[in-house]
Amino acid sequence: MLLLAAVPVVHADDNVTATFSGRLHYDVARFDNDDRGTDERANDDLRAAWLAVSGKFYGFDYKLETEVAGQRPVARDVYVARSFGNTTVTAGQFKQFFTLDDRGSSNHIPAVERSWLAQTLAPTYRLGVGVNGYQQGMFWSGSVYSLESIDAWKTKGRAAGGRAGYAPWREAGHVLHLGAALAHEHYDNPGANGASPLRVQPRVAGYFGDNSRLNLVDFHSGRDVSVDKYGLEVAAVHGGLSLQGEYGGALYDDGQQRARVTSGYLQATWLLTGETRPYDAKAGRFTQLKPAHDSGAWELVARIDHIEGKQWPRDLSADAWTVGVNWYARKHARVMLDWTDTERRDEAANRTLDRTGVLAGRIQLDF
Template sequence: MIHARKAALGAAVAAALAGVSLPALADSKTEAQLRRMIELQAQQIEQQKTQLSAMNQRLSALEHQAAPDASASPAPDPAQVQVAAAVADTRQDDDLAILQAQVAQMATKGTGGDGNVNWRKGGPEFKSADGTFTFHPRGRVLMDFSSTHGSGFDARNVTGTDLASGRLGAEGTYGDVGYKIEADFAGNAVTLKDIYASYETRIGGLPTEFYVGNKLKDRSIDGATGNTTTPFMERNAVASVGGMQSGYFGLGLTTKVYGDNWHASLAVTGDDVGNDSSANDTIAYLARAHWNPVKGSAGFLHVGGWYWYEDLGGDVTSINKTSQVALGWNGEVRVSASSIANPTDDHAWGAELGGVWRSGWAFAETTVRTINSSSEASREQKASSYSAGWLLTGEKPGFSARSGLWSTTKVLNPVTEGGWGAFELLARYDDYDYTDTARGGEGDAWTVGVNWYLNNWSRLMLNVVHWSTNNKVGSYQGQDSGNTVGLRAQVAF
């Protein structure tokens, strides 16, 4: 019986150990076969547990029968002593616990059990045992301090604090289908941002993504990047002036295709979520592409371009573009384009050039937006931006060669692990030109900054902006200039 018990225990342990090796077979088995093997292993383990339980019961009965009678105190039977020793030895080894440990190990590798939890982008990602389902909570807190001085208009010299963004949401996948939903709570108001379903596949051998819902539009480098990864506290002039009347986000269909050193996107969208429902949507058509003609381990060259066209909805009766140039909180420092009445449609194009080399980066963007009207001549609005930066601590710039957008900077020595984090110096020049309109203004801004990345998902930012404006309408007409200092504390996961 003892030999039979040990053989059963050995078979159970071998079955559990065999289950651990399942990940190694993933490359040679189909997903369906792998799932079937996991189910069979689970059944075998349950059978072994049942057999072990039965054996333990029988051995416990033998042990009870072999217990000495205190009154009689007969001489111990050598056979019963051997049985008791086998029972003690078996319980000390606790083979069932070993089996349970093997099952737990399988679960942590995603090959069985109840799934696992990984930490990604500063937050937990929950994954099912077979990897089909994932769920990742998302959130961000961006807290700003801003102070402006030197303006010839006292009303522009303001100091204050602001919650630039407080966002909560989630993203996840169900096989090849993904989803994302985010709500922002800045300005004591709730606004919906990315809310979409996605599908990943391959067309002509190329990775392809489809998005249905409300999504940040793929337009310019800064315009298509979330403000948690842009290197400056505010997006550049091209993102502002070249923006659509329908907004940064649009509810519709977006398709992205990726090659080895390029990407292209197409989108058809309506108004942003929550816009006026009493008139037809503004329908926007958007295309963007980028190419890396040079790409290596040390860096790459980026060339990109984009174009969009809007058929304006009936609720758009005039367009009066104004752009903030003294960071986001100070809404008094703006360049005014003057109002354009009875617009019918508008379109814009943009060009991108730049690259990354080791720990440095430099990019230039330009755009021209044309607005057509039924009551006056077409008007052009122009902007350009030039920026550069260097990571002093040796990190690679957080820019994705795959999508042509700013992404997370990977910190080599995070503060949370006893390091110094990452330090980045940067500078930018922005130019705003609305002078094609009779009463349109112009302005520019020079920005220098320092970023301290504590880890991959948190940073402290300092921006100093020297700005100038020349407006022909509004409360601040004529030449004016000043300086704005901004600080930001950011956590995003």
């Protein structure tokens, strides 16, 4: 079935085309719990099962994508777009333009989990209208969007944001990337009148670590909340070595209280088998690796991560370091294995809440 689905369907006059694609991510996690807090339990699950159709329709690009791994389907990219030279206008639901780590597909990120900065600050898939373009190593993008998505309609509000950057070096194996992003979001009545509360609760021990959530921000009184976000990013590629780092934050204000979240990470990868990490200068992001050998490509990964949230009287933080190895068996097949050591702290009380280690793995197929 997947082989048939991967074959593009083209209309006779080429005005209408359709190509099917998808991904399967099967994740597993084993935990090393200390004697503080609630223990995490070993688990495994089909984390992602996406199906999509994309193509052209009389001069317009389109994409319809859904996640079918959960109890009910969830819409991802659902949009139409039109290009005008180096500029593209997109309308519908699409991933918003914020952070280098979030702009890359989960098929291509080098660690099982994204950075905490991407998990907490990136707006991900929202309904809106966006514009993006590129010119001589510069890329830019901006959008106005609703805080609702097709499936999360209880989050009320509106927002605008943008991301821009420059890659003075952008050849294969020789990349320097600089970027920045800003966003302003306005949440209507969080916690009242049918609107969802506004909470920032990253799973610091990974996808299966529900007991290690860190409740950084919580607005549920019904007062409107204004949020200002920023992010700074830098990355470099030299042969098989790539370096990447970001720092960002958000300020929350409902007129009576404020909260602040700051986060940053540093990440390094090293391809042992002669490949170099692919970079798309037009979009300012990393893309899919194609192994140079029939035996596949091997990659080592290391990352340090930090996040802190302050909302009186809370002051909570988390730190983690991750090491991992990836085997790219083919361009569309990968096996990942990470070890992450995490620590949650209550900074106001000057005490460690818990320390949890997690061994996370993934078998990934995409087409």
